[in-house]
């Protein structure tokens with residue numbers, strides 16, 4: 001049992017128990033109302049140690065509100081959470097966490113070097129060689145006042161301050177917003193590096209290919225509610241495949257129309273176009289009875305799967 005941030009006792013498996021998962025973020029019934037608006041609605045969510053966890057959802061679905069509750073910037077209307085077994089507002093916990101807020105509000109008079117010195121003092125010992133490496137990696141000039149920096153350069157400062165103390169947990173709210181593709185790539189490399197070193201990453205992002213490439217699991221939020229929590233591999237298995245069969249003569253979609261997994265089957269001229277969800281076995285067996293000259297498959301598109309969850313569904 002561990003105390004949650006409100007001092008109550010919450011059940012948590014011991015990390016060394018056989019088969020037990022060590023959760024570094026736990027949310028239980030976590031909710032936030034703003035007047036009549038339910039911004040976050042009874043979230044139950046665990047982020048496991050060592051994973052990159054993608055937190056997705058349309059604008060206004062409650063992602064930033066969730067993250068702001070984890071640091072006690074705003075208080076939950078109901079429910080509880082723990083971050084590294086305690087409160088994200090506790091300075092001892094904060095030293096073990098790196099955070100990039102969605103909205104960067106640095107004092108424009110300070111330089112990146114000032115900020116790094118400030119955060120270094122807050123966090124105790126910081127490896128200055130690693131800080132220099134990060135500054136170089138993100139091509140940051142540490143002596144310019146933040147007020148003179150472009151949006152992308154401010155974002156780079158936020159990345160360096162979040163990673164500089166090698167935190168065991170990173171909570172990142174749209175970290176690559178405003179970064180050019182080269183620096184996005186550098187950021188993705190950095191996430192890979194810290195993951196290999198054992199860190200956990202909770203990543204809110206609108207960049208679906210980024211989440212697809214980086215995340216082990218994702219949660220998708222819509223109007224404050226979780227619509228799915230799943231492993232990216234598992235979602236990929238449900239991703240739709242597009243298969244075109246080029247036949248020797250005129251084609252008909254009819255043999256494919258009611259096959260298991262076939263979402264759509266159309267024919268035009270000598271080509272049958274199929275959209276298949278999951279296993280393609282039945283499609284291949286049916287194709288084997290036809291004079292197929294060429295099969296063209298298009299890469300499965302996980303983005304479609306994400307988007308289906310984004311859209312309002314009955």
Ligand SMILES: Nc1ncnc2c1ncn2[C@@H]1O[C@H](COP(=O)(O)OP(=O)(O)OP(=O)(O)O)[C@@H](O)[C@H]1O
Nearest residue numbers: 034037039057058059060061062063064065066102
């Ligand atoms: N301080 C506040 N007062 C009133 N309403 C708020 C406040 N903060 C957020 N909201 C509302 O709560 C809902 C969730 O907002 P939130 O910023 O958490 O969404 P988000 O998923 O992070 O969106 P985005 O992807 O656009 O950043 C929205 O309807 C927003 O207008």
